[in-house]
Amino acid sequence: MYENKLKTLILVGGGHAHLYLIKQMISDKLKGYRTVLISSESKQYYSGMASGYIEGTYTEKDFTVDLPRICSKSAVIFIKDTVILINPAAKTLETASGEIYKFDILSVDTGSDISGSQIHGARDFAHLIKPLSNLKIIKKILIDAPVDLYNVVVVGAGAAGVEIALAIRALGIKENKKYSISIVNSNSDILKGYAKGVEHKTVDLFKRNEIKLIINQRANLIEKNYILMQSGFKIKYDLLLLATGSLSHPLYRESGFCVDDKGYMVVNDYLQNIEFPYILGAGDCIKFENYDYVKKVGVYAIREAPILWKNIKHIVDNEELEKYVPQKNYLSIISLGNKTAIASYKKLFKTGRISWYVKDWIDRTFIKQYH
Ligand SMILES: Cc1cc2nc3c(=O)[nH]c(=O)nc-3n(C[C@H](O)[C@H](O)[C@H](O)COP(=O)(O)OP(=O)(O)OC[C@H]3O[C@@H](n4cnc5c(N)ncnc54)[C@H](O)[C@@H]3O)c2cc1C
Numbered sequence: 001m002y003e004n005k006l007k008t009l010i011l012v013g014g015g016h017a018h019l020y021l022i023k024q025m026i027s028d029k030l031k032g033y034r035t036v037l038i039s040s041e042s043k044q045y046y047s048g049m050a051s052g053y054i055e056g057t058y059t060e061k062d063f064t065v066d067l068p069r070i071c072s073k074s075a076v077i078f079i080k081d082t083v084i085l086i087n088p089a090a091k092t093l094e095t096a097s098g099e100i101y102k103f104d105i106l107s108v109d110t111g112s113d114i115s116g117s118q119i120h121g122a123r124d125f126a127h128l129i130k131p132l133s134n135l136k137i138i139k140k141i142l143i144d145a146p147v148d149l150y151n152v153v154v155v156g157a158g159a160a161g162v163e164i165a166l167a168i169r170a171l172g173i174k175e176n177k178k179y180s181i182s183i184v185n186s187n188s189d190i191l192k193g194y195a196k197g198v199e200h201k202t203v204d205l206f207k208r209n210e211i212k213l214i215i216n217q218r219a220n221l222i223e224k225n226y227i228l229m230q231s232g233f234k235i236k237y238d239l240l241l242l243a244t245g246s247l248s249h250p251l252y253r254e255s256g257f258c259v260d261d262k263g264y265m266v267v268n269d270y271l272q273n274i275e276f277p278y279i280l281g282a283g284d285c286i287k288f289e290n291y292d293y294v295k296k297v298g299v300y301a302i303r304e305a306p307i308l309w310k311n312i313k314h315i316v317d318n319e320e321l322e323k324y325v326p327q328k329n330y331l332s333i334i335s336l337g338n339k340t341a342i343a344s345y346k347k348l349f350k351t352g353r354i355s356w357y358v359k360d361w362i363d364r365t366f367i368k369q370y371h
Pocket of ligand 1: 012013014015016017038039040041043044045047048049050051081082083084109110111112129130131159160161163164249251282283284285296297298299300301333
């Protein structure tokens with residue numbers, strides 16, 4: 001498959017941390033190694049700008065990275081395929097197209113799936129907001145929707161669900177479409193993990209935007225035009241979006257790795273698989289054996305990236321590895337539509353245009369590095 005005697009580093013998934021690694025490789029090479037990126041899609045979508053894309057603030061190009069293009073700049077071999085199984089002992093992996101690739105070092109940054117995908121009927125009738133490439137179809141359906149009342153139901157009132165529901169309202173205003181929007185949550189915790197003040201502001205905004213909030217209803221079954229909740233309650237929809245919490249792709253469990261209860265690969269403080277030190281990982285797809293508080297947000301994937309890169313280099317050069325200590329708190333900015341946002345840090349928060357401009361600046365600065 002490969003020519004010459006070089007060893008091979010395989011990167012699986014073009015997530016945030018791997019984008020950083022690929023960029024580093026423009027000027028900094030791994031001695032004696034070739035690097036291969038295997039990713040399911042040629043484009044990497046940046047979630048920070050996802051709701052802005054739905055609402056029409058950003059184009060698809062604005063929030064995507066062209067993976068073959070950045071790989072060619074760094075002499076990284078790009079392969080569009082999905083890894084379905086890893087054999088850690090043989091140091092090989094298998095892809096959906098049936099290819100087997102051999103590696104010496106492996107790094108995984110494959111993100112996460114939507115937990116709601118497990119609900120019976122979800123993959124037949126609902127639209128999952130992940131992978132983010134799904135947003136293109138979702139946006140088209142919304143724009144093409146009949147002008148009369150179109151019933152959109154978003155399941156999941158975490159940050160992603162809140163951003164998407166409010167972005168749809170903003171899109172409706174721009175497109176002159178009357179969407180009836182509901183957001184459904186399995187419990188009463190809107191924006192779980194955020195300060196109460198952030199939750200209250202958001203609920204207030206739902207009222208002002210005529211977004212119906214339905215709490216303490218857990219979806220049990222999805223049929224063509226309605227969701228059946230565990231309580232027996234039925235919710236009708238024309239378009240159903242699932243923005244429920246995250247769950248690992250089955251890859252790690254099926255490869256026999258040590259995983260947590262949601263199937264994420266368990267790593268040590270050096271971002272290494274706890275059983276196979278030549279397999280590393282970053283972002284949503286990992287679970288730290290020593291830190292329980294790390295959330296599935298891009299912030300961590302970005303912060304892990306420099307340590308991941310250094311540790312891969314240290315393995316190559318046979319040097320001591322560096323520890324990564326995840327931060328407990330971070331600035332979070334949730335887009336509220338129409339160029340407004342709510343920025344929060346611990347219990348402090350600020351709503352309005354300034355928060356949105358800060359978010360816009362952070363997001364554009366991030367994506368610009370890879371354009
Ligand atoms: C609507 C929305 C808004 C969000 N907003 C924010 C925000 O503002 N700030 C924030 O910090 N977080 C946000 N998040 C969370 C954030 O998206 C994730 O935490 C983040 O994307 C995780 O990054 P990652 O690098 O782990 O993987 P990802 O960015 O998900 O990338 C993983 C890549 O791996 C590829 N892949 C997956 N499986 C395989 C496989 N088996 N083989 C090959 N390739 C594979 C995928 O195609 C994908 O390109 C948001 C999430 C959503 C859904």
